[in-house]
Structure formats: C-alpha cells, structure tokens
Amino acid sequence: MIIGNYKIASLISGYFKLDGGIVFGIIPKALWSRTNTADSDNRVQLCNRILFLDNGKRKIIIDTGTGDKLSKKLKEIYAINNSEYNLFGELAKINVKPEEITDVFLTHLHFDHAGGATYYNSNKEICASFPEAVYYIQERHYKWAIEPTERDKASFFINDFEPLKKRGQLKFIDGNYKFDEFIELIVLNGHTRDMTAVKISDGNITLFHSADLIPMEAHISLPAISAIDAFPLMTLYEKKLFLSNAVLENWILFLCHDPETECLKVNFDRERFFTKEKLYIR
Numbered sequence: 001m002i003i004g005n006y007k008i009a010s011l012i013s014g015y016f017k018l019d020g021g022i023v024f025g026i027i028p029k030a031l032w033s034r035t036n037t038a039d040s041d042n043r044v045q046l047c048n049r050i051l052f053l054d055n056g057k058r059k060i061i062i063d064t065g066t067g068d069k070l071s072k073k074l075k076e077i078y079a080i081n082n083s084e085y086n087l088f089g090e091l092a093k094i095n096v097k098p099e100e101i102t103d104v105f106l107t108h109l110h111f112d113h114a115g116g117a118t119y120y121n122s123n124k125e126i127c128a129s130f131p132e133a134v135y136y137i138q139e140r141h142y143k144w145a146i147e148p149t150e151r152d153k154a155s156f157f158i159n160d161f162e163p164l165k166k167r168g169q170l171k172f173i174d175g176n177y178k179f180d181e182f183i184e185l186i187v188l189n190g191h192t193r194d195m196t197a198v199k200i201s202d203g204n205i206t207l208f209h210s211a212d213l214i215p216m217e218a219h220i221s222l223p224a225i226s227a228i229d230a231f232p233l234m235t236l237y238e239k240k241l242f243l244s245n246a247v248l249e250n251w252i253l254f255l256c257h258d259p260e261t262e263c264l265k266v267n268f269d270r271e272r273f274f275t276k277e278k279l280y281i282r
Ligand SMILES: [Zn+2]
Pocket: 108, 110, 113, 191, 212
C-alpha cells in the first residue's frame, strides 16, 4: 500500500491470549464466542500487528508488540507466542535492520504495545530495540504509566519505557501532533489516558491505526468495549466519532489485535456499524 510518499507494510510481532471477558467487556460470552473461540482457560487469541512506513528518508514503526522480556510465568498466563513471528524477524524479511528505524510511534505503554521497545542483551542489560530511533509518546500518558492506578498497573512494565527516557530516546508530545503532511498523531482518552491513534492520509487513501480503540473486528459493535478501558463511556464517544468519520470518508481501519482481519472498511445502517469490506495491506 502507498499513501503519499510512504510505502506501508503490515508486520506481525507475535500472538498472545487474553481472557475473553476482558477483551469484550459487557458483551455476553454467548455472543462473543460465536466469532472468537475461547480456550479451556476462557482466553481468546489476539495478534500484535505492527505498521511499518518508509518514505525513503524515514523508516517508522507503530508500536512494538510484547517483546521478549516477560517472565516465564507471565508468558504462560498470556500465552505469548513469538516463535513463528517476531518484530526483528519480520523486519529482516523486508531487509530492514533495527538500527535503520528512525521513528517509533508508541500508541500507549501497555506491555502488548511497548514491550518490544526494549530487550535484554546477553548480559541481562536493558537495551533499546531500535538504537537510532526517536520514540514518540504522549507526555501525560507517560506520567500515567509510571504511576498507574491499582486497576491498571498490571498492564505497565517500567523497563519497557523508562530506560528509553534515560537514554534520551523518548520524545514527549503534548496532544495532537502533525508529524508531516501525511501523518497525524491523534489523542484518545477512553482506553487509557492520552493514548495516540495514527492517521495516515494523502486525501485519497486514509489508513487509521486506532490502537486499542477498535483493536479487533468485534469491537466495531458500539457496546463491545474492553473491560481494561479506564474510561469506557469516553471510548463509546470516541468510537462513534471515529467510526462515523470512517464511514463518511471511506477510511481503512487497521486492527492491531485481530488475529484474522488486518484491515476493514465500515458502513452504518439501522443504528449500528458493520464491516463493509475486509482488506489486507500488500
Ligand atoms: Zn492497551
């Protein structure tokens, strides 16, 4: 896919599982299990999809997946599977070295998005996965993540992001941010405080990475809001706003956690949004 002067690829940094009740919130299992099968521990399969953008000067990735730093116990709890697909391996397949990445947009600092931002080297030291990159994060979200609430502290691991601050690799942004003429970072406040969505548009094609606002196809349904969300009614408001824009302007929605569907377009009828077309970035 080409938007403006950017060539775009979709990569997979791995798979993991989460409790289905957490993923689909108030939606009863009898409904969500029709499209998402639960395992014997009630977990459903999720994917970590990473967007890669290259305009010849900048090589950008959006989010980094879970990475490999989690303890053995947590890897079991979340069924982390980075064996077949992982971010370094996927970049190697398209002939990109980690040190060539110039910019990393972190939508937020939950471990399934920021875990791969750093890694342990053979001496068990924390290193930046992309040593030459500037990592972008909303400053207010960073402050939230270093002092999380009791309700969401299990989602944040300080080694994913604090070492980047110490190395001077974090660039704090404050609100909506125009990276260049084609890329805009947009603040959302439902899933967590000051998450960043990324809109890539040349006026003809618009690709919208909503981060965890609409992470899977099932979340197009308005009441399907993850139980993780800190401000679910704000999520509802943001879903209505951005899904309406997606219908009106024919946006392509990128689904960062859907194990089956990479992207889709939406339509609206009889007070509900639904999938108009599924797409894959080629
Ligand atoms: Zn999240």
